[in-house]
Amino acid sequence: MELLFGIFLTVFGLAMVAYRKRLVQGSMAGHRTVFGLGGKFTRLYATVIFTASGISLSAFGILIMIGAIEM
Numbered sequence: 001m002e003l004l005f006g007i008f009l010t011v012f013g014l015a016m017v018a019y020r021k022r023l024v025q026g027s028m029a030g031h032r033t034v035f036g037l038g039g040k041f042t043r044l045y046a047t048v049i050f051t052a053s054g055i056s057l058s059a060f061g062i063l064i065m066i067g068a069i070e071m
Contacts, residue, residue, distance in 0.1 A: 002068035009061030016054030023050050 016023065024046045 002071075003065055006061045006063075006065030006068060009064065010058050011061075013054045013057030013059075013061060016050055016057065020047055020050040020054065 024043060
């Protein structure tokens with residue numbers, strides 16, 4: 001069960017990194033600025049957040065899979 005959960009997290013994290021442009025476009029609908037700053041900064045900020053989240057989810061999923069295999 002833990003192995004499947006690890007696989008799910010890894011695939012979900014990689015999908016976030018692969019589709020980050022669409023995620024950023026969807027998350028920016030109706031939001032032009034963050035903290036009153038320009039739109040380019042907002043887009044960069046959202047891209048960094050989605051990329052970091054995807055990478056950390058993938059890494060966490062890999063760690064769970066390693067732990068499940070070692071048990």
